[in-house]
Amino acid sequence: MPGSYTSELAEVLAPDVLDRFLRYVRIDTQSHRDRTSSPSTPGQLELGRVLASELEAAGLEDVVLDENGYVLGTLPGNGDGDVIGLIAHMDTSPDAPGRGVEPIVHRAYGGGAIELPREGTVLDPAAMPELADKLGHDIVTSSGDTLLGADDKAGVAEIMAAVAHLAAHPELPRPTLRVSFTPDEEIGEGATLFDIPRFGARCAYTLDGSEIGELQDETFSAIEVILTVRGIEVHPGQATGKLVNALRLAAQIVAALPSATLTPETTADREGFIHPMEITGTAGKAEVRFIVRDFDDDLLQRHVELLEQTAGQITATEPRARLDLAVREQYRNMRRFVTAVPKVTDAAEAAIRAEGIEPIRRPIRGGTDGSRLSEMGLPTPNLFTGGHEYHSVREWASLQDMAAAAAVVVRLAEVWSKDGDG
Numbered sequence: 001m002p003g004s005y006t007s008e009l010a011e012v013l014a015p016d017v018l019d020r021f022l023r024y025v026r027i028d029t030q031s032h033r034d035r036t037s038s039p040s041t042p043g044q045l046e047l048g049r050v051l052a053s054e055l056e057a058a059g060l061e062d063v064v065l066d067e068n069g070y071v072l073g074t075l076p077g078n079g080d081g082d083v084i085g086l087i088a089h090m091d092t093s094p095d096a097p098g099r100g101v102e103p104i105v106h107r108a109y110g111g112g113a114i115e116l117p118r119e120g121t122v123l124d125p126a127a128m129p130e131l132a133d134k135l136g137h138d139i140v141t142s143s144g145d146t147l148l149g150a151d152d153k154a155g156v157a158e159i160m161a162a163v164a165h166l167a168a169h170p171e172l173p174r175p176t177l178r179v180s181f182t183p184d185e186e187i188g189e190g191a192t193l194f195d196i197p198r199f200g201a202r203c204a205y206t207l208d209g210s211e212i213g214e215l216q217d218e219t220f221s222a223i224e225v226i227l228t229v230r231g232i233e234v235h236p237g238q239a240t241g242k243l244v245n246a247l248r249l250a251a252q253i254v255a256a257l258p259s260a261t262l263t264p265e266t267t268a269d270r271e272g273f274i275h276p277m278e279i280t281g282t283a284g285k286a287e288v289r290f291i292v293r294d295f296d297d298d299l300l301q302r303h304v305e306l307l308e309q310t311a312g313q314i315t316a317t318e319p320r321a322r323l324d325l326a327v328r329e330q331y332r333n334m335r336r337f338v339t340a341v342p343k344v345t346d347a348a349e350a351a352i353r354a355e356g357i358e359p360i361r362r363p364i365r366g367g368t369d370g371s372r373l374s375e376m377g378l379p380t381p382n383l384f385t386g387g388h389e390y391h392s393v394r395e396w397a398s399l400q401d402m403a404a405a406a407a408v409v410v411r412l413a414e415v416w417s418k419d420g421d422g
């Protein structure tokens with residue numbers, strides 16, 4: 001199907017986007033939870049070195065890969081106006097295999113199921129309405145036994161291709177652009193060591209979304225709760241009247257929480273949830289890790305209270321057991337921070353429309369680096385990348401939509417250059 005590119009600009013950018021993307025995804029940059037240093041894994045530094053040298057080769061200035069694994073660079077502007085940031089994350093999710101990614105490009109998708117060579121993995125458009133919409137597109141997948149890494153190497157490749165194009169075309173109007181590729185987003189640490197004053201941008205955009213057209217300035221507010229039950233471990237042969245089984249209590253707590261509502265699998269749109277994501281332990285001590293999510297901070301607090309009450313009630317049935325709850329705020333809904341500077345989303349809408357795309361404004365049932373960056377003082381909404389089915393072996397991306405995202409970045413530069421200080 002001809003004409004599946006959104007513009008001539010997108011078609012021009014596509015080969016560079018694809019070339020970069022196929023190289024970046026082969027580098028294993030999976031992050032690791034409970035990190036003891038930044039980045040959490042050495043593969044992220046390997047990609048960081050590649051990106052730093054490519055930014056320099058493209059003509060950016062002040063390029064560094066800093067001691068925490070953040071890549072930074074500057075493309076000087078050719079007019080007045082605010083400094084604008086572009087951000088994508090280098091790591092991939094620890095939730096699906098990420099080593100040995102061998103991408104496959106399926107040219108001119110003709111509809112129907114895409115069967116991958118390994119592990120019987122199938123991309124079925126019946127289960128993926130977005131894929132069914134991509135007739136004629138070039139679809140990039142993994143080989144079926146790993147994630148692809150479009151989350152977020154699609155965003156990385158799109159920013160790289162866009163700034164390389166702008167650097168090579170000084171006649172195109174642009175503000176000064178600050179680029180940053182961040183480590184450890186998938187473990188919630190991408191913003192932790194992000195130096196906003198050094199970045200020096202008025203606002204920024206993450207390219208870390210999905211379906212073409214997405215512009216997101218609303219994320220979950222997020223809290224992690226780690227619940228530890230301590231029992232009394234006794235050899236089962238001598239346990240009569242003595243053993244207090246922490247695992248059993250932990251399981252009862254999970255079972256006592258709502259399951260027909262307030263779970264990720266029973267909620268949608270603006271509804272929040274309490275999600276037990278990991279349970280570990282022994283009869284003597286058990287730990288359950290929960291994430292709690294909502295768009296509304298008050299409701300979020302109520303979910304946490306429900307979890308605390310439930311855990312307290314179950315543990316109280318066994319006076320010899322002890323309960324500890326560690327409640328940690330992860331990030332806040334970015335909306336109120338982003339709407340304080342309306343031009344940030346207005347400019348993104350204008351850039352998306354200039355590429356011939358209708359903006360899609362849906363809240364993200366998750367967080368991005370931008371959630372915390374916005375709260376920390378750098379308003380940072382999120383833009384689409386063209387990738388789908390993240391954190392799974394079925395992850396895929398449309399080249400045409402990736403190219404559209406790169407083109408939107410070029411147009412965003414034009415919008416900001418025009419409309420300086422507004």
Ligand SMILES: [Zn+2]
Nearest residue numbers: 089151152208
């Ligand atoms: Zn991501």
